[in-house]
Amino acid sequence: MRSRINSLFDALLPVLATFAALAVGAIMLLILRVSPVEAYGALWEGAFGSTNAMAETLVKATPLLLVGLGICIAFRANVINIGGEGQMIIGGILATQIGLTFTDWPGWLVIVMAIGLGFLGGAIWGGIPGLLKAYFNVNEILSTVMMNAIAVQIMNFLLRGPMIDPEQLEKASKIPQTARLLEVFRLPRLVPTRLHLGFLIAVILAILVYILLWRTTLGYRIRAVGQNPHASRYGGIRVRRRIVTALLLSGAFAGLAGAIQVYGVNYRMITDGSASGFTGAAGFNGIVAALFGQLHPIGTIPASIFFGALLVGANKMQRVVQIPSALITAMNGLVVIFVVSSEIWRKNRQKRRLSSDDKDSARPPTAGEIDSPKEEVLA
Amino acid sequence: MTPELIIVGILTSGIRLATPYLYAAIGETFGQRSGVLNLGVEGQMLLGAFVSFYVAFTTGNLWLGLLAAVAVGAAMGLAMAYVTVNLQAVQGISGIGFYLFGLGMSDLLFKMLLGTVETVKGFPPLHIPLLGSIPFIGEIFFQQNLMVYGAFLLVPVSWFVLNKTTLGLKIRSVGENPEAADSLGVSVARIRYFTIILGGILSGIAGASMSIALLNVFQQNMTSGLGFIAVALVYFGAWRIGGVLIGALLFSMVNSLQLWMQVLDVPIPSEIAVMLPYILTIIVLVVTVSRVRSPSALTKPFDRGG
Numbered sequence: 001m002r003s004r005i006n007s008l009f010d011a012l013l014p015v016l017a018t019f020a021a022l023a024v025g026a027i028m029l030l031i032l033r034v035s036p037v038e039a040y041g042a043l044w045e046g047a048f049g050s051t052n053a054m055a056e057t058l059v060k061a062t063p064l065l066l067v068g069l070g071i072c073i074a075f076r077a078n079v080i081n082i083g084g085e086g087q088m089i090i091g092g093i094l095a096t097q098i099g100l101t102f103t104d105w106p107g108w109l110v111i112v113m114a115i116g117l118g119f120l121g122g123a124i125w126g127g128i129p130g131l132l133k134a135y136f137n138v139n140e141i142l143s144t145v146m147m148n149a150i151a152v153q154i155m156n157f158l159l160r161g162p163m164i165d166p167e168q169l170e171k172a173s174k175i176p177q178t179a180r181l182l183e184v185f186r187l188p189r190l191v192p193t194r195l196h197l198g199f200l201i202a203v204i205l206a207i208l209v210y211i212l213l214w215r216t217t218l219g220y221r222i223r224a225v226g227q228n229p230h231a232s233r234y235g236g237i238r239v240r241r242r243i244v245t246a247l248l249l250s251g252a253f254a255g256l257a258g259a260i261q262v263y264g265v266n267y268r269m270i271t272d273g274s275a276s277g278f279t280g281a282a283g284f285n286g287i288v289a290a291l292f293g294q295l296h297p298i299g300t301i302p303a304s305i306f307f308g309a310l311l312v313g314a315n316k317m318q319r320v321v322q323i324p325s326a327l328i329t330a331m332n333g334l335v336v337i338f339v340v341s342s343e344i345w346r347k348n349r350q351k352r353r354l355s356s357d358d359k360d361s362a363r364p365p366t367a368g369e370i371d372s373p374k375e376e377v378l379a
Numbered sequence: 380m381t382p383e384l385i386i387v388g389i390l391t392s393g394i395r396l397a398t399p400y401l402y403a404a405i406g407e408t409f410g411q412r413s414g415v416l417n418l419g420v421e422g423q424m425l426l427g428a429f430v431s432f433y434v435a436f437t438t439g440n441l442w443l444g445l446l447a448a449v450a451v452g453a454a455m456g457l458a459m460a461y462v463t464v465n466l467q468a469v470q471g472i473s474g475i476g477f478y479l480f481g482l483g484m485s486d487l488l489f490k491m492l493l494g495t496v497e498t499v500k501g502f503p504p505l506h507i508p509l510l511g512s513i514p515f516i517g518e519i520f521f522q523q524n525l526m527v528y529g530a531f532l533l534v535p536v537s538w539f540v541l542n543k544t545t546l547g548l549k550i551r552s553v554g555e556n557p558e559a560a561d562s563l564g565v566s567v568a569r570i571r572y573f574t575i576i577l578g579g580i581l582s583g584i585a586g587a588s589m590s591i592a593l594l595n596v597f598q599q600n601m602t603s604g605l606g607f608i609a610v611a612l613v614y615f616g617a618w619r620i621g622g623v624l625i626g627a628l629l630f631s632m633v634n635s636l637q638l639w640m641q642v643l644d645v646p647i648p649s650e651i652a653v654m655l656p657y658i659l660t661i662i663v664l665v666v667t668v669s670r671v672r673s674p675s676a677l678t679k680p681f682d683r684g685g
Contacts, residue, residue, distance in 0.1 A: 032491060080471040082418075138664045139673075141418065141471050142614055145607045146657045153657075157650035274603060287475060324490040326599075329483030333422070336476030337458075340468040347467070 010346055014292045014303075017338035025331045032323065039321045046316020047309035053316075055193030059265060061308030063088070063257040063279070065202040067286025068293065068300040069209045070126070070253030075295050076213060077246035078226035079133065083144025084254040084283025085275040086151030087125040091118035091255025092262050092278060093155060096269045097163065099181045099262075107184035111263060114185075115201075118259020119252045125151060126251015127244060134240035140247065148283070152275045159271045177270035187264040196264035202304075205253070209297040222246050257282060281329070285311075288332050291339050307332065383515070385639065390519045393628065393635035394527065395593060399424070399585040399602075400627035401530040403609035404616070405537050406581025408623055411613050412541065413574040414554040414676035415463055418474020420582045421606025422481020423455045427583030429485040432590035432597040433492055435499050441591055444499075445526075448587035449580050455481065456579020460572045467680035478606070486599045493597070501595035502526055526584075526592035533581075538620040550574055554674035557681040567681045582606065615660050617671040630656045 026036035047057050067084045074081040095114035102110060125147055132138035159176040168174050187196040213219035224232045225242045233239050258279070262269060271277055289307045293299030310332070314325035380388075403420050410417045427448035435444030459477055462468045502524040511521035541547040552560040553570045561567050585606075590597045608630060616622025637652040 082471075082475060132661070132665060136665045138661070139614060141416075142611050142664065143661055145604075145611060146661050149604055149608075149657045150654050153650040153654040157648050160650075161648065274600065276600075284475060284479060287472070288479070291472065324487050326483045326486035326490065330480050330487060331483070333476045333478065333480030333483060336479060337462060337468070337473055340473045340476065341462050341466040343468065344466045 006349060011294065013342045013346065014294065014335075014339050017342050018292065018306075018335050020338050021331050021334035024334055025327060028327065028330075029323065034321050034323055039317050039323055042317045042320035043310070043313035045313070045320075047313035049316075052193055053312065055190065055195035056312045057305060057309045058195050058199045059308070060280075060311045061304040062196075062199045062202050062264070063261055063282035064286045064289045064307055065199075065206065065300060065304035066257035066260065067254045067282050068290035068304055069202075069206055069297055070122075070250035071287050071290035072209060072293075072295045072297050072300060073213065073222065073253070074246050074250035075290065076226045077222045077243060078229075079130075079140050079243055079246055079250075081126060081129075081144055081247060081250045081254075082141060082284070082287065083126060083129060083147045083251065084257075084286050085279050085281070086144070086148035086283070087122040087251040087254035088258035088261065088279045088283055089151040089155050089275060090125040090258070091121040091252075092258030092269055093158060093163075094118065094121035094255075095259035096178055096181070096262050099185045100163070100179060103182060107182075110185045111187065114259050114263055115256060118256045120255070122255015122258065123248045123252035125255065127248040130244035130247030130251075133247070134243040148275060152273075155269070155271050155275075155278065156273060159269060163269070165268075175270070178268045181263065181267045185263065186267055187260070194265070196260075198260035198264040201260065203301060205256075206297045206301050209253075213297065218242075218245070254283060254286070257286070280311075285332060288336050291336060380643075385643070387515055387518055389632070389635050389639050391522075392638065393632035394519060394531075395523060395631075396634050397627045397631035398527050398530040398588045398593060399605055400609055400612060400630055401533060401624070402581045402585035402588060403606055404612040404623045404627055405533055405620065406578035406585070407610055407613045408616070408618060408620060409537070409541070409550065409574040409581075410578040411677055412554045412618060412674055413550045413571050414557065414674055414679060414681070415571055415575055416470045416474065416610075416678045417459060417477075417575060417578050417582075418471055418607075418610060419455070419459060419477025419481065420474075420578070420585075420609050421602055421604070422478040422484075423452050423579050423582035424481070424586035424589075424602045424606045425485040425600070426451050426455060426481045427586030428590040428601060429488055429586075429597050431583075431587035432499060433488070435501075435591045436493070436497055441499075441502055444591050445584065445587050448583040450583075452579040452581070452583020452586075453576050454579075455583070456576035457572075459579065460575040463575065463680065464568050464571050467682065470678045482600060489597060489599060496596055496598055498596050499591055501590075502592040524592050526588045529584075530588065534620060534624050541620060551674075553681075554676050557676050557679075561681070561683065567683075571681075582609075585609070611660055614673075615663055617667055618674060626660075629659070 029036045029039050046053055048054055067088070070084065071081060094117040098113050098117055099110055129140045129143035129147060132143050133140045156176065159178060163178050165177055165179040167179070168177065187198055189196050213223060221237045221242050222245065224235065224237055225239050229239050269278065275283070285307055289303040290300050292306065293303035310328050314328040317323055318325045403424060407417055407420055430451045431444035431448035434447040435441050455477065462473050463470055504522050504524050507521040511517045541550065549560065549565050549570050553565060553567050557567045586602065589601060612623050612626040615626040633652060633656045637649045640647060640652060641649050
């Protein structure tokens, strides 16, 4: 019974952390002389107030969920992938190019190819840091950051030159964007809203990632490597390969998010010179969503919807109470800080439980149980 | 323009542009040598850039602006120290949280308090007597502004502190073997609080150097990844101040070259030039990581047990 209550408490930790962040946000609003009730009311209204609002929320949630799924895989293997931004860009570029090249192909084929290429582009962009980590011991946090910067420059170069919309070449403005995709290549929409098939794809993939991680040998190995690489090696798991696999898959999902952003929302690639101009910072916010979802693919679904709602609601809040939507970015940061900080309670309780186990029975704790804050010991 | 003038121009702005890299990366070096990875540098820089600009803009006093950046950097550092030392949060992730917080907060404050892009008269160039009059060399090194001199002065000072003082020894021992340091009576927590707050202050100054000394404006997300590069420079420089200096100069010189290429209309895409230092960093990491060891306790929280 007690462990039941405890695990319920564990599941609620991110929620509590979010309430704490919302409370800090409320204090900031008060300092800015805005009623938090009014501001958060507008936020709710903007995110869920109408069919259109809800559809927008799901549209925003889609890239967060896809990136978040990749984050679940990487973090479970104990590798930190902060290259989602770059992976989305490369996935988006490859997918866009397919649609611009094969204009006489049937729509479904181009869409399938685009999804595949998005996956591939992200896999390459995540796989390189994976290889560097596994075989050259290069810290993946750094290499993914570098890969982000390189991807942005590739995007800027391509959109200003080789991939630029031919129409823009004739104009003096030369907006760095590609031509628009043909209508038959666009992901089907649930008219009259902007909700597109991408969200459904993301949800199905969430279920598949759950099956991958908990119902297949590969998933078991990835998680084992994350919990205890030394024991895994003794157990015959090829640790290096699994690290590469984890980062590769993680990148692939982000790349897919980039492809779906193009085929479901923008119908073209356009750059303002920065990564977030294309990604909307989903490469980072996806991390927030995955953490909030306890690094569980199914948990990441509602988490993504929640953060998608915050992003959409922020626009309404901006209009109604004149609070810049940047407040939400700051609050997302607080959520991350609070969630990772609150892990200490779980860790401490686990430690206490393990030490009392020692007295009661002969079951020795494994190193993995102590080191891994994210796994239920008794699960 | 004569070739000499162009070369002097590239070198002069290369030295100038090294300023934010140096402040931020040296601060990060202190943190990492004590075993803490601060991935929130970018956020600290952005907040430092905004508050220093805002204070300088409203009061007209650059020094007050700089002081504000120091205060904000210290506050961010304090919060980060509590989260990493006391709450033992995963550093790679909490840093992203601090980044997002700084990114959002600086943008929010900018829109609420200023609304539009303004300019200030930043720190003026300071012609150092005699040295500044040397042909070429004088122009490149000794006609810069105070914050540039400060950054380059920080290099020998921090090298000395880190390698030749007791404090430096404590910092290094806490990063290498916290258990041993603890048993010798060094407070691991106190040292890490010190290095993280120092890192926050230097990141804040790095931001200020952009908004009130180099560019003299504040714009949303104006650091555009520079803070993350600063973190990478520490690895690039193999946790040594000298190495960090070389890395900072590499990035700033390429940036300067790229800016000049645009000015001179060189028909090479500037994106390729901008990309090069990143690729080079990855190569350097691949080549050096196998030979150079990171501080053993890097990213590992220390628990005194009990």
